[in-house]
Amino acid sequence: MVAPFVVVYLWFLIYPSVQVLLMSFTNSDIAGRGNFVGLENYTRLLKDPLFWNALWNTLYFILLTVVPNTALGLIMAMMVIRLNWARRWVLAAFFLPNILPVSVVTNLWQWLLDQNFGIVNYLSKQSIGWFSDPVWAMPAVAVVTLWWTVGFNVLLFMAALQGVPDELYEAAALDGASSGQMFRYVTWPLVWPVTSLVLILQLIAQFKIFDQVYLLTSGGPFDKTTVILLLMYRSAFQQQEGGYSSTIGVVLLVIILVASFIQSRYLGRFRS
Amino acid sequence: MKKSLWAVWLGGAATLLTVLFGLVWVFPVYWMVVTSLKADTDTIVTPPSFYPNPVDFSAYTYIVQNSPILHWYVNSIVTSLLITFLVLILALLCAFALSQLDFPGKGWLYWVILAGFMIPFQASIVPLFLQMQKLGMVNTYAGVILPQLAAPLAVVIYKQFFDQVPRELGDAARIDGASEFRVLFGIYLPINWNITWALAIVTFIAAWNNFFWPFIITNNTNMFTIPVGITQVQSAYGVAYAKTMATAVMASFPTVIAYLLFQRRVTEGVMATAGIK
Numbered sequence: 407m408v409a410p411f412v413v414v415y416l417w418f419l420i421y422p423s424v425q426v427l428l429m430s431f432t433n434s435d436i437a438g439r440g441n442f443v444g445l446e447n448y449t450r451l452l453k454d455p456l457f458w459n460a461l462w463n464t465l466y467f468i469l470l471t472v473v474p475n476t477a478l479g480l481i482m483a484m485m486v487i488r489l490n491w492a493r494r495w496v497l498a499a500f501f502l503p504n505i506l507p508v509s510v511v512t513n514l515w516q517w518l519l520d521q522n523f524g525i526v527n528y529l530s531k532q533s534i535g536w537f538s539d540p541v542w543a544m545p546a547v548a549v550v551t552l553w554w555t556v557g558f559n560v561l562l563f564m565a566a567l568q569g570v571p572d573e574l575y576e577a578a579a580l581d582g583a584s585s586g587q588m589f590r591y592v593t594w595p596l597v598w599p600v601t602s603l604v605l606i607l608q609l610i611a612q613f614k615i616f617d618q619v620y621l622l623t624s625g626g627p628f629d630k631t632t633v634i635l636l637l638m639y640r641s642a643f644q645q646q647e648g649g650y651s652s653t654i655g656v657v658l659l660v661i662i663l664v665a666s667f668i669q670s671r672y673l674g675r676f677r678s
Numbered sequence: 679m680k681k682s683l684w685a686v687w688l689g690g691a692a693t694l695l696t697v698l699f700g701l702v703w704v705f706p707v708y709w710m711v712v713t714s715l716k717a718d719t720d721t722i723v724t725p726p727s728f729y730p731n732p733v734d735f736s737a738y739t740y741i742v743q744n745s746p747i748l749h750w751y752v753n754s755i756v757t758s759l760l761i762t763f764l765v766l767i768l769a770l771l772c773a774f775a776l777s778q779l780d781f782p783g784k785g786w787l788y789w790v791i792l793a794g795f796m797i798p799f800q801a802s803i804v805p806l807f808l809q810m811q812k813l814g815m816v817n818t819y820a821g822v823i824l825p826q827l828a829a830p831l832a833v834v835i836y837k838q839f840f841d842q843v844p845r846e847l848g849d850a851a852r853i854d855g856a857s858e859f860r861v862l863f864g865i866y867l868p869i870n871w872n873i874t875w876a877l878a879i880v881t882f883i884a885a886w887n888n889f890f891w892p893f894i895i896t897n898n899t900n901m902f903t904i905p906v907g908i909t910q911v912q913s914a915y916g917v918a919y920a921k922t923m924a925t926a927v928m929a930s931f932p933t934v935i936a937y938l939l940f941q942r943r944v945t946e947g948v949m950a951t952a953g954i955k
Contacts, residue, residue: 407779407858408787411772411833415794418806419828423797425805438808485696488689492697498941499700502707505933505944507887507905510926514710517919523722525709553706561948607952614800617889621909635800642804643894651804659801666796 423659429652436646447653457654459629460637463544467615467633470548472608478552479559479604480597486560487567497564501557508554512621515550537623540630547622547631551615559604566600567593606669613661634658714738714923721919737924741911747925749900750907755932757822757892757903758885764827765881766874773836774862778848788837794830800890807894817901822892826885832877835950839870872943873950879940880947883933904929 430447434440451457486497503511519526521535536546574592583591616635619625625632625640632640634654642651713721714737715730741747775781776788799806806825807816815821847869848861856864867874892903899910908925937944 407771407775408781411768411827412787414768414824414827415791415830417828418809418825419794419797419799420790422799422802422806422809425809426802429805436804436808437811482699485692485699489693489696492693492700494941496696496700498938499704501944502704502934502937505883505887505937506707506930507908507933508889509905509909510710510930513908513922513926514706517713517923518706518709520919523724523726523919525726528724528726553703558948558952561945562952565949603952610798614798616800638801638803642807648804648808652802655801655804659798662798662801663796670796 426652426655426659429649430656432649432652434648434652436642436648436651438648440649443649447650450650451653451657456629456632456637460632460634463629463631464613464615464633466544467548467619467631468609468612470545471551471612472605474548475552475556475559475608476601476604479556480563480601482556482560483563483567484593487564497560500560503554504557506554508617509621511550511554512618515546515553516622519546538627540627543623543627543631547618550622551612551618554618555611559608562600562604563597566597570596603669606665610662610665610669613658613665710923710926713919714927716920718918718920734920737920738928741921741925741928745907745911745925746899746902747904747907747911747928750902750904751928753819753822753901754886754904757819758882760819761823761826761885762878762882764823765829765832766878768827769832769836769877770862770867773833773840774858774866776833777837777840778861778866779858791830791833794828795834799825799828803894810895815895817896817898821895822901822903825891825895826888831951832881835873835877836870839873840866843869872946875940876943876947876950879936879943880951883936883944886933 429438431442431444432440433443433446482500486493486500489496506514516537518524519536521527521533521538526536527533534542536542570593574596575588578588578592614635615633616639619631619633619636620639623631625636635658638651638654638658641647641654645651712728712730715733715735716727717734717736720727720730720734772791776784776791810816810821810825813821815824843866847865851861851865886903887905888903889905893906896902896906899907902910908922908929911922911925
């Protein structure tokens, strides 16, 4: 009974993941033809300014998204949870972007942020070309990501907030706690497990950023938004360097594995 | 405790603010629909009109007639439905065995499946692509579908739910001579219809929305799925936002409907996928 899943799983996930490690030691082209070259790809990677640029851009993107996405998710959940009749509708409004395909999201925001006819520039009386401006491109991609994905975090925080017993708030109120103190001493400690989960899930997801960047800016302007996966995609399918591209893949794999390991170690999702 | 007038007023203001925030948040979606219902010349007038006047369906008729969008629709429907069905079937069988049966290597297998959570398939896209090329699966449904089945999430969720089913239920049927398949599909599956629905909807939405893999494995316009195809429409038309938005509306229609109909199930599914129940 396990065979069908195990075959697919080993064939399409585990085997390629082992293969990528082997390929990273070769100078294969994109058809897989090449020779063993030892650590050559890795020494090249360490000296490649494009790689360091991509790593820096990815970290910058993480800085712009992970904490804001988590904080905004918590704030929105706290806003929604106290509603009665409107709760279902406001929650749906916050979550709706999440179920749109990424290319719908990027097409939509290219229109909203269009330099000449976009509604954002019209309402704010600006004429910024958001996705072509070296300073604004990455923050603009981050805002789009925030709009698209925060609903997921809102749902998780809603579940966490619902788990806080009302008696705790009542007791705190009787003791004369201010709303700030209630948040600090009642809500925050009880919501912290979910907060840390959301933070690490965000971190892992944003390291793998590709779709939005590729569709909104293609890595430009001047490689200001070229991220790790985009660099990997380019070196594989545009420069035809299967081996070097695999090396970038291995670096990504290691980063994600370390982050996931921290998650399972400290958050114990499947601790049994 | 009687609330003071001040507290009531403050609560009302907070509610109003929250509702306004919600409206601002969906405004882009509203704007997408409104733009799609305008004539292209009406999308670039200043000041912009916040509702379509007159309502104009020409963008929709144009893209249906002049782009392969219906073709992409068929591709997306076929692949997403097959992925949903196959993911659930594979997960049901595997999770049932892991939860209920004893076989050598079981503990080891579960560990490997859990470890798979940590592996980003994006990192090994080059060997995966090579493998699909050797199998002749580039630009095929099989090529789009197969790697999306290697997802351990449904297995782990089903196993957790099966572990909670009282053992006596299955054992009673086994004594009456039922096969393990009968026990699974006659007892374990019906008990877990709720999570099955939730998983089905979440898997369908994810499969429909998947961009990266179909983007890598298809390069023939006729084999694109909707999310990949609509990026072509935009580059083909240049600045023609009514058409771009019309394709966007069409592309998001099935998942938005699925969400609005099954909002609670989607929420359950999201909780289950994040490990919170």
